[in-house]
Amino acid sequence: MPATQKTSRGRPRKSEAEEAALRARVIEVARDLFARGGYEGVSMRRVAEATGCSAGQLYTLFGGKRDLLRHIWEDAFSELADRLREASAERDPLRRLRALGDAWCRYWLANPDHYRSIFLIEDRVSEPGERYFVETSESLGALDLIAEAVSQSMEARLLAPGDEALVSQLFLCGLQGVVFNLITIPEFPWTAKEQMAARMITALIGGLSPD
Amino acid sequence: MPATQKTSRGRPRKSEAEEAALRARVIEVARDLFARGGYEGVSMRRVAEATGCSAGQLYTLFGGKRDLLRHIWEDAFSELADRLREASAERDPLRRLRALGDAWCRYWLANPDHYRSIFLIEDRVSEPGERYFVETSESLGALDLIAEAVSQSMEARLLAPGDEALVSQLFLCGLQGVVFNLITIPEFPWTAKEQMAARMITALIGGLSPD
DNA sequence: ATATTTTTATGAACGTGTTCAATTAATTCA
DNA sequence: TGAATTAATTGAACACGTTCATAAAAATAT
Numbered sequence: 001m002p003a004t005q006k007t008s009r010g011r012p013r014k015s016e017a018e019e020a021a022l023r024a025r026v027i028e029v030a031r032d033l034f035a036r037g038g039y040e041g042v043s044m045r046r047v048a049e050a051t052g053c054s055a056g057q058l059y060t061l062f063g064g065k066r067d068l069l070r071h072i073w074e075d076a077f078s079e080l081a082d083r084l085r086e087a088s089a090e091r092d093p094l095r096r097l098r099a100l101g102d103a104w105c106r107y108w109l110a111n112p113d114h115y116r117s118i119f120l121i122e123d124r125v126s127e128p129g130e131r132y133f134v135e136t137s138e139s140l141g142a143l144d145l146i147a148e149a150v151s152q153s154m155e156a157r158l159l160a161p162g163d164e165a166l167v168s169q170l171f172l173c174g175l176q177g178v179v180f181n182l183i184t185i186p187e188f189p190w191t192a193k194e195q196m197a198a199r200m201i202t203a204l205i206g207g208l209s210p211d
Numbered sequence: 212m213p214a215t216q217k218t219s220r221g222r223p224r225k226s227e228a229e230e231a232a233l234r235a236r237v238i239e240v241a242r243d244l245f246a247r248g249g250y251e252g253v254s255m256r257r258v259a260e261a262t263g264c265s266a267g268q269l270y271t272l273f274g275g276k277r278d279l280l281r282h283i284w285e286d287a288f289s290e291l292a293d294r295l296r297e298a299s300a301e302r303d304p305l306r307r308l309r310a311l312g313d314a315w316c317r318y319w320l321a322n323p324d325h326y327r328s329i330f331l332i333e334d335r336v337s338e339p340g341e342r343y344f345v346e347t348s349e350s351l352g353a354l355d356l357i358a359e360a361v362s363q364s365m366e367a368r369l370l371a372p373g374d375e376a377l378v379s380q381l382f383l384c385g386l387q388g389v390v391f392n393l394i395t396i397p398e399f400p401w402t403a404k405e406q407m408a409a410r411m412i413t414a415l416i417g418g419l420s421p422d
Numbered sequence: 423a424t425a426t427t428t429t430t431a432t433g434a435a436c437g438t439g440t441t442c443a444a445t446t447a448a449t450t451c452a
Numbered sequence: 453t454g455a456a457t458t459a460a461t462t463g464a465a466c467a468c469g470t471t472c473a474t475a476a477a478a479a480t481a482t
Contacts, residue, residue, distance in 0.1 A: 008449080177384035223478070
């Protein structure tokens with residue numbers, strides 16, 4: 001008794017391509033709606049209506065509203081990836097590190113809505129099976145580039161030798177903190193919104209330099 | 212024509228004290244429910260039922276579910292304030308700075324649910340009238356203590372003289388970034404969860420030290 | 423007492439994300 | 453041409469946060 005029967009009896013499964021096409025169409029429609037009305041301002045019912053399917057069907061294509069949003073941002077991330085690639089062109093590892101951090105911050109500060117949607121909307125985080133959203137996206141891909149720059153900086157004795165992973169994570173945390181605070185507490189009288197990212201990088205590089 | 216008439220005609224206003232008492236009762240009841248079921252897991256209807264009033268009335272006492280939560284945490288914050296006060300006992304400004312940062316991080320990492328509730332649940336941020344929640348609470352009160360320690364460290368030439376407000380904010384951002392990342396991306400293989408805060412502080416102090 | 427007036431309290435109603443039994447569609451076997 | 457079977461799709465239903473017209477309550481004025 002073969003587990004998979006070659007010729008099945010009932011209605012055939014929708015082809016992979018068909019499903020992908022429909023998914024793509026929903027994403028396209030939803031992108032426009034979200035861009036206009038914001039995440040909270042657009043309901044799944046509206047997305048469904050605009051797409052021409054039922055709200056229920058959306059849940060066969062996406063895990064939920066948040067998951068739909070992830071797919072929407074997925075190619076918006078390519079822009080961030082581009083910026084990071086540009087920054088990676090810098091040969092000097094320490095200057096590259098600075099350029100990477102700068103690009104990362106600049107991107108998120110220029111797109112606070114993306115940032116909020118991705119980092120600040122908490123749904124049940126504890127889905128054990130699937131990996132955390134941010135990790136799979138281009139966002140933490142920055143960490144790899146940072147780690148490389150850190151590693152090379154250590155080799156060139158531009159940074160004190162040490163646990164390169166930890167140091168990389170410290171850089172990411174520092175940048176994250178700047179961006180997070182600037183975006184989520186915009187009405188606070190931050191001393192220098194534009195310079196904070198650069199100052200953070202400078203401070204961290206200074207603090208991690210060899211004596 | 213006096214604006215406030217001494218003896219009014221209709222039903223008398225509920226006394227300030229009565230309203231405060233009811234509010235306090237709701238907070239007490241809701242604290243238990245939230246502690247058990249979590250923020251998402253408890254509905255306003257349930258809170259109302261457990262309190263013995265209607266759901267609608269809750270909205271005369273609190274601005275909404277989030278606002279109710281704020282009141283609940285308000286005295287939970289006193290614990291953080293205590294820790295910060297303890298840390299402030301340290302005389303050496305640089306060691307005090309380190310102790311403050313450490314206490315701040317330790318508190319939030321020990322209470323990730325508080326952190327999430329306060330920093331990660333975004334509702335309409337753009338309420339022009341009322342100040343941002345975090346700013347009014349004890350949370351950013353830490354910034355004042357940090358600023359004082361930074362200022363004194365600069366005077367004692369333990370930190371390079373400079374814009375003390377900016378430097379204080381960099382410290383806060385660095386700490387915030389560490390806590391934020393550890394809490395929101397717990398499944399990421401962080402190299403050293405426990406040491407990251409201390410390392411961040413060390414790095415920042417090092418980077419901001421006089422040459 | 424009854425009417426008036428002012429405040430408080432209620433509960434139905436709205437739109438939300440999400441689920442799931444029931445329906446419809448599309449195929450193969452008899 | 454019918455069953456039979458399997459998958460896709462729907463739409464009613466649920467609990468949610470929140471609002472608001474309406475009802476109840478509590479006082480004074482007649």
